[in-house]
Amino acid sequence: MRDIMECLRAKSKNDETKNDKSFLLKDHLKETVKRAVSLKEFIERNREAMDYKKFNDEFFEDLIIACFLHDLGKINWKFQLEVFGRDEKEYDKSSGDKSELNSISEFFKGFKNIEIKDHELVSILYSLIFLDNDDSAKNIRSAILLHHYNQFYVNKEMGMATILDEYPDLAKYIEFLIAKENEIENLLREIIDYIKTDYKLKNDTQVSKIFDKLANNITFKRLEELKKHIEKEYSISTKIQMFTIPDKEDKNFYDFFVFLGCLRRCDYSASGNVEIESAKKLAEEVYNDLNNRIKEKINHTKELWQEKILTENDAENLVLIAPTGSGKTEFALLWAKNRGKKLVYTIPLRAALNDLYERFGGKDSQNKGYFYSADNNILRILHSTAFLEYLKEEKDGKPLDIDEKQTTAQLFSSAITLTTPDQVFLSSLKYYGFDKLLSIYPLSSIVIDEIQAYNPEMAAVIIKTMEIIQQLGGNILVITATFPPYFKEFINKEKDFKIIDLKAYENKSEVKNYKLMRHRIEVIEQNLFVEVPEKNKKNSEENEESAENIHEKEKRDDIYQITGAKEVIPLINENQNKNILIIVNNVEKAIQLFKLLENDDNIKERVKIKDGNEDVYLLLHSRLIEKEKSRRIDTVKRTLNSEKKGSVGGGSASVPVEKRSLNNEKKGMVLISTQIVEASVDIDFDMLITEISPVDSQIQRWGRIYRNREKDYTEENPNIYIFAGIDRGTTAIYDSRVIEKTVEKLKDKRNCVLNYENERELIECVFNEKINGKTLKEEYIEEINKNLEWLKYYSTEKRGEAQRVFRGIAGVQVVLPALMKASNDPVEKKLGQILDER
Structure with missing residues (x-):
């Protein structure tokens, strides 16, 4: 019989994987762990720019362990049978005992009738071999449970008793683990040794310590205790505990979903065989000499007005109010340079993305943009349906294929991403998959180019998401010619925003289009x-x-x-x-x-x-x-x-x-x-x-x-x-x-x-007009506050639950997702797609 570790698969073999054997479980686990290490290295390389305190040694130890454990549940006869193609099964029949599938069949002899369709449930059982029930173990287990979509995201309590009610064959799998204790232990130690000896990992002392600790912690006693409690139907959930996601946000809520998002990013990038993050030190390799590059592009040798203002008024979170065509984009780039993080630049209309991409990246070495790179790995354009389309993973319960995972893994992986607001600012709805966005926020400076006069429902969603970004250590810059007055109630000094209104700038004549009568x-x-x-x-x-x-x-x-x-x-x-x-x-x-x-x-x-x-x-x-x-x-x-x-x-x-x-x-x-x-x-x-x-x-x-x-x-x-x-x-x-x-x-x-000031006054006048005794500004503020209260609740599933909650926050006004989907506004259009019932 062949070595079982060399037979077990994480996915089907195809033309892309048949030569490098990345379809094997041992390799997928290794590559996922390597992505966690790469993420840690990226953060360490840019540590001075990062404000999220949770990115510490404990966080990455837990992440590496989660990456190791997350797919061990694929050690399952039914799953393995599915990832072997028909031709391979026919070949195995003629190859006798030396075939891969026959070796796997022998390994599961006596335990082939176990029906568990979601492998992440089985992975939780493996965690009990290595981990007890401390807080780290609870987080790791819950992240493993939710790294694929299943009913436990919103509909069910994440306790082991409830899980066993839904998946009774888990009890049979526990019997399999106990019966095969020696073989399972040998397999797990063999996988650990295989990962530790990887050329990238073997010199990482933290990784070595983590896996040594895992190997030393191996025990089947906790599984045996769980088995006894299952048989007695007594205190089952106390024997294998998980992090309980609260109905309302608390200090641990978003931290957990950042952790889950990091796990899923590691998983997807490993499956897609792409890097999780750029290996660059952003301040030195992306933003270096940016000021001079801007001056060269616009034929300007003196100090820019943008430089002067940032020298005097720079802040982690800013609003810049300046005329159209005045150079707000260049201001945003210089602000991002001062932050030293990844830049996510959002513009409301897709038509502008390609224009901005050319402006930032340039066409070729003769016409270089601000961030021209010969290997083209700094800048990426993310079109308006790309991120939320990855939710297709859950459609009909079918997983993404390798090409889809590769595309999804690359989302937001570049140092600079150009996209539309609908890709970034809907996470306060907490649909399944929002965790990936949350894991990006601490790493990013996010620009909102032209925040528009959204309706109160959409405004609340955006404002709440901005609060989340700030809470997780991300930075926000709003650049606008037309700052809607009601936004000032929610984006202001009390909310840690500095407002830079060029109306108060002494040297307005330096700013293009400010005084011009146009x-x-x-x-x-x-x-x-x-x-x-x-x-x-x-x-x-x-x-x-x-x-x-x-x-x-x-x-x-x-x-x-x-x-x-x-x-x-x-x-x-x-x-x-x-x-x-x-x-x-x-x-x-x-x-x-x-x-x-x-x-x-x-x-x-x-x-x-x-x-x-x-x-x-x-x-x-x-x-x-x-x-x-x-x-x-x-x-x-x-x-x-x-x-x-x-x-x-x-x-x-x-x-x-x-x-x-x-x-x-x-x-x-x-x-x-x-x-x-x-x-x-x-x-x-x-x-x-x-x-x-x-x-x-x-x-x-x-x-x-x-x-x-x-x-x-x-x-x-x-x-x-x-x-x-x-x-x-x-x-x-x-x-x-x-x-x-x-x-x-x-x-x-x-x-x-x-001129520009006259036009700004028009906006103020309109929103200060009264309707039924209240100004439009007051009406909007009142409606936004009502919607923000509803958004505090964690109850929004990918579509069905999101629709219910969003209809709730809209009050008596009925929200029609089909109508929203037909909207010309990309944010409202994408929101309609999320809200539309499956």
């Missing part, structure tokens, strides 16, 4: 679109609006009538030489308006750009595939600027770019878009035509106009045209209360030329 607005008091009634409407009772009906209706081609066409078309034709941006509030509107303009003989050549022999259509919305969306944005930017020019404020680099040609070069372009260009997309148009939206959203849209200019806007005609009519397509995604007050205040600014 925008003259006109309010058109009508709808740009009117919804077309559905044909053959039934009675109103049969046609009550539901999320599903809305979703189906959006597929129609004739949802809207473009009632504002008689204003839009003349505006375009009267401004032949100007580049015009049109922003509407949903995809269907954008598509219908594009079709109208494409069929207009005077405009059709302005809504496409010739790229070689191919036409690039000037239409942007969220349903375009990412590659095409990025191509269109890139083409627009190249057409707008044949050569980007640097400025004192920051922003664009002086890099020659290839010029694209309009089909009719005598006229300016007309770009039709949804909100995907609203923030963080560095484009500079001459004129905007837009639907109404909340005041902060409006100002973000205006920020794409007259963005990189040196002189005030002095033309008599407006460069901002706002259709103030409100339709259901608009109120479906925006708070109607804010919309109505926004319209009122914008009317007062007709034909006024506004």
Whole structure:
């Protein structure tokens, strides 16, 4: 019979693993332990930047032990049978006693009828061979139990008596362990020796001590005691204890989930054969000479305004309020450099991610970005569905395959990650899998680029997550041109945030776009679109609006009538030489308006750009595939600027770019878009035509106009045209209360030329307007506080429980996940997906 250690598997053999034998259990355990050691080394290398006190020797001793124990439950006949393919089983039949499967069969002789579908339950039994019931042992066992999704995450008490009720064959497995004591002990010692002798681990004195201690602690007496208590049905849970997750947060709650997240990251990165963290000392190898690199990119030799402010006002948690296009991104990078941690940079719109990735990383060695790396291992872009999609692991009880585990393991593993807020700021819902995020927070400085005026439910989720990040030693920087007033109640000095408002900065003239008079607005008091009634409407009772009906209706081609066409078309034709941006509030509107303009003989050549022999259509919305969306944005930017020019404020680099040609070069372009260009997309148009939206959203849209200019806007005609009519397509995604007050205040600014401070005042005015005796600001604060109270409870499962809790925090307002999933806002869209019932 072959050595059993050389036969037992952790996963199926495939083309990727058949040569390196990483499918074997001994190798997976070894690689998982090595990831724990790598994580420890990364933290030690960057220790001066880390504020999370729990990352100590005891933490990593427990983590290494958990990594060793977590998959021992795969020493199970049924599991082993599943990971051998049909061809291998046929081969084993002809190979006799020397075959792997026959050796495993012999090992389990007399104990093959044990039915335990979740191997993590069996791993808990193995922990009793090595560990007693102290606090560390309890944490380790609970983490092992939850390292795969099972019913004990929320629905069941994590006590051994309850577990045995659900998995009665565990009692049979205990009998197997006791009956095979000598063989099991020899196997476990052999695995320990194998791990200890790995070239990376054998010189690590802490690892050697841990495994020596484990080997010395081996005993089957605790299993025998447990067996006796099971037979007597007496005090079973006292013999194998676990950490009990409380219903409400306490000081141990998040620490436990950080530990679980680290275990799962080690497991996934070992399975995917990828590194868990960069081996770099971040301050010296990632952020080194960043100031000079920024100055070089923006053609600026003097001290930057960002440097001056950080010298005087740096803090672990900051809010920077500054104009669009002023160089807030560069401020964020310099702030992150001062922190010395991993940087997670979030921007609200996916369309901006690729642009930022190129800006940070550069295209090649000739056009280097701020963090250009020849081996490309510093910077990673994490698209908006990537992290939460890994929850597919639990779908139908099927585990992720190796490719999925590899992709998942790499999430947030880079020194710098660019992503959307929905990937980072939903962890306060405590869905299954949020632990991985929690384990990243202590290592990270997190930037929120443009915190938006979310509804009270979403605002509460984000605020609560920010509290968690701070509690775990992570750092937060909010950079925004439009800081919603109600956020000041929750993001302030009392919450350990320093607010830097450039309004109080003495040298405002150094800041690009601060004093510039950029925008003259006109309010058109009508709808740009009117919804077309559905044909053959039934009675109103049969046609009550539901999320599903809305979703189906959006597929129609004739949802809207473009009632504002008689204003839009003349505006375009009267401004032949100007580049015009049109922003509407949903995809269907954008598509219908594009079709109208494409069929207009005077405009059709302005809504496409010739790229070689191919036409690039000037239409942007969220349903375009990412590659095409990025191509269109890139083409627009190249057409707008044949050569980007640097400025004192920051922003664009002086890099020659290839010029694209309009089909009719005598006229300016007309770009039709949804909100995907609203923030963080560095484009500079001459004129905007837009639907109404909340005041902060409006100002973000205006920020794409007259963005990189040196002189005030002095033309008599407006460069901002706002259709103030409100339709259901608009109120479906925006708070109607804010919309109505926004319209009122914008009317007062007709034909006024506004600078940044004027626009900031608009936001304050809107949220200080009263409705039913309370200001909008007060209404939002009250609703957010109510929602924050609900979020204190640990009761949110991945989907079903999250939906129940979120409906609870919304009070009488019904939250429709299907409608949220159709939202243009990526955070709300992803939240809807989490809340949607399985």
